[in-house]
Amino acid sequence: MDPLTIGLLAGLIGLALGSFGVLAFGLSDRQRRRLQEVAEPTLPDGAAEVLSVVGRAYVVVDAIDGVVRASPAAYAFGLVRGHTMVHSELLGLTARVRRDGVIEERQLELPRGPLGQGTIVVQVRVAPIGEEYILLLADDRTEITRTEAMRNDFVANVSHELKTPVGAISLLAEAIDDAADDAEAVRRFAGRMHKEARRLGALVQDIIELSRLQGADVVQGGTEVDLNAVVAEAVDRNKLTAESRHIELSVGGNIGVPVYGDAELLTTALRNLIDNAIRYAPERSKVGVGLRVREGLATVSVTDQGPGITPDQQDRIFERFYRLDDARSRQTGGTGLGLSIVKHVISQHGGEVSVWSQPGQGSTFTVRLPEMEQEDGGATESVEPRTQGAGVAHEQGVGA
Template structure:
């Protein structure tokens, strides 16, 4: 009997020891391994590591569920309702799990489920992790892709635009050579060559100017610029053309306003607006230039009485090489770059250019640039308000 009792006590002791050893082992594992629970599917260390990554990151579970994702993964539309939203990403993750090797791929994915939405250009890398997990890293290259497309289109447009005057000059020179024994014909062709060469020179100059304005390393030494001087210089530069077209120029508005910027660039912008207005103004009409302070912004409005612009034309008028009337542009020497230059000058000065236009009533282009000293801003004069009226685009 005592033997049976002894064996029973021994078994109880062994069982208790085993349970105790298991509990100690389990506690040790909890101390050495970060806790994982449905409420916190990744450890604090892993979460901190993902937060430190500059790339958009998504940590995926064994069943493709999103365990953790950075905020930009949601804003970019990569993750929704706890899962990846794009089938191409899901397929790439599945392939990585099957092969057990990392994968890199470039892909275009819709920004949202809305038909026709913008597409994101992504560089994606997916790496397999332990326990069936996977890490997705994505770099958004959309802006770089867009810049490259713009640069490519710009080169193509420039090549096309340069072909026209160069080809015309070559043809005129050949024709003039064939008419060497006819002085009147030679003079006629020589005049045409001069006109095309001036157009070519203007085009090259504006291409250079626009390229300089768009350069990412472009730095401008801003100084106080007197708008009175800007207006006077700009009007003086177009006075001969205005007289030739029999278009008068009226100047009014606030005086002694200053902006912080580059004097030459502001003059270039205003001169382009005046060139544009004169180009589309009928004989006997008037182009008005009005300057006023509105809050801490200086506004320079150029108003013409031209043919005006449709809503569709207004949406495209600031595009490079865009022309509303190709025939008129060729006749007047327009390059299609003037308004694009105005837009970039305004942007480089922290401002903008606004357009009001109605077909048959003309257009108003308003260059808006922050004043150099908001405290010195002049109140708009009731006697000389900025003109409001009505066209033009650089063609």
């Protein structure tokens, strides 16, 4: 075969191979695009638009529980990671809905993160959409559930606390009736009745105060507040109690910047804080109140020379109705609500209250509030306290 014929045959074979390659590539590309289209599921018409305005966390899964679409909130709640729903409880719900075709609704408490630290309470509603998808709607109920539990505990505690003075007054009234002919006994029982009545009145007043605090809106109703005047008023309201126990109230320092908030609420908080110090301080001792400004925070410290608080108790003293010593509280007329009121008020003002204490060395409670922003943007000058006596006994201990 001559070279010309061989060259012609080689050219034809090359052309055929090239055409076949182009055809194969085209078929492969069409098949790949078809597979991609199948692998990318689509929602029924209008479903995506509805989900975008539903206002709740949502997850859409396919027939094998693969996540087709999920809202940012679903990822934030820890319901979805990548393209997978992570909680077996949710997968169980989707399986039942897929099997029965019936809408399921549950309230579940689920781990929030991959390490299982912290939980989230969600109200979940699972329903079929179209023929192959399952929709899961989730509403965060964590805060509502916590608030309801606190409310129930509070009602139970109030009922228990009210029983004691009411029961005591009832028994004392019967005792007075039985001892009508004994003037000395009547006077003794009447004195105890007055004490229980005062305790009942204080408890009711604190409950009313807590109720009022729940509805207070410091952000909307706040004004410029002079903490020096607030402290002076709080001290004045405790003078009679201090004098009855021969306790000296010592005030030192100055706060040269205003804070933003409700003056009456702040007075109530500091009155309770000073009252608490007086109740636990030994007779003929001193309670110190120190004022100063440091690093943009207005600070009020209240120090007593009482028995002190153990570390395990320090974590609980701001709880409602928690008492360090029930017998002492009954003796002094404490309600167990004073420090919880303090914490609530200070938190509403964007501040914090802390305690430093050691058994046998007294206690210092420190309130810190952010100073009010000045319109001229200038820096405010810090004023060091000039507290005397017990007022600075533990100032460094609290890091004020």
